[in-house]
Amino acid sequence: MTTNNTPASTLTWSDEMGSRSRRAWLLLLKGEQIVAFTGQNIQGTVVVRGTDYKKNGKWSHNTYRLELAQGVRAISGKDGWETGKFVEGLRSAVSGSGPIDRWPDLANALGVSVPAAMQFVRSWRPKAAEALDAVDVQLEALEEAAGAAAVTDTETIVVSFGSPTNRMIAAGWWKDPKAVPGHDGAQIALVDLEKGWYEGNIAVQGIVGTVISAVHASGMHGGYYSVTVAVVPGTVVAKPEPKAEEPVAMSVPTPEPMATPMMTQATMADLQAKFGSKRR
Secondary structure, eight states, X not given: OOOOSEEOSEEEEEOOOBGGGBOEEEEEEETTEEEEOOSSOBTTTEEEEEEEEEOOGXXXXXXXXXXXXXXXXXXXXXXXXXXXXXXXXXXXXXXXXXXXXXXXXXXXXXXXXXXXXXXXXXXXXXXXXXXXXXXXXXXXXXXXXXXXXXXXXXXEEEEEEEOOOHHHHHTTGGGSOEEOTTSTTOEEEESSTTTOSOTTSEXXXXXXXXXXXXXXXXXXXXXXXXEEEEEOTTOOOOOOOOOOOOOOOOOOOOOOOXXXXXXXXXXXXXXXXXXXXXXX
């Protein structure tokens, strides 16, 4: 049985990947030290007591029986189902964890300091580290853009929505803007109405803000979304005016030319008889 985020002396763990080829991982933590288990003994941290291998094509995997050193914690999971990202999988693995959008969120989920989390993730998952760094850059740019208009620190808010009724869907609910809680007039909206609620296609309107992340969870009638935004309270940005619909050009059908009546031989004979008699 796999243990998540709890002290343990023995542990059984499988490296079998999940659906969508999501990678399985096992992190071992002792104080500020974090290491990713790779199937081998780690001095002072873990001893591999035994392994079992199951051949099953794509799903072939190893099951490890491990002995953990005293004080070592284990966090196991798989990369996120929706995004394939480590931080999504970590959130699922750590019970009670909120959104993991920034370095402090990640450190809190792992139960270590921010510097320790940074050092480990930068070496183990460089792309995940780059994404977390990019959020900090966005937030700094956001505060610089607000300038003197910012009366308080940047606030991070999660906008959650989903599972509309069929009637709501028919009325365009999935394409409608969603309000940002606690800030009158602030909303998130789709940039391209045909592409859906995904990172890069969501804009913050009515307030100085930026989108940090967007996570989708499967469910009824399109599932659920959690969009994390950072906003600067006390700022106001004019919402873009809706585009006016272009008038549809009306095409006027060209009248067909009137058909010229055809004269038969009988008609010609009648006319000749009629007018010929008058000349006589």
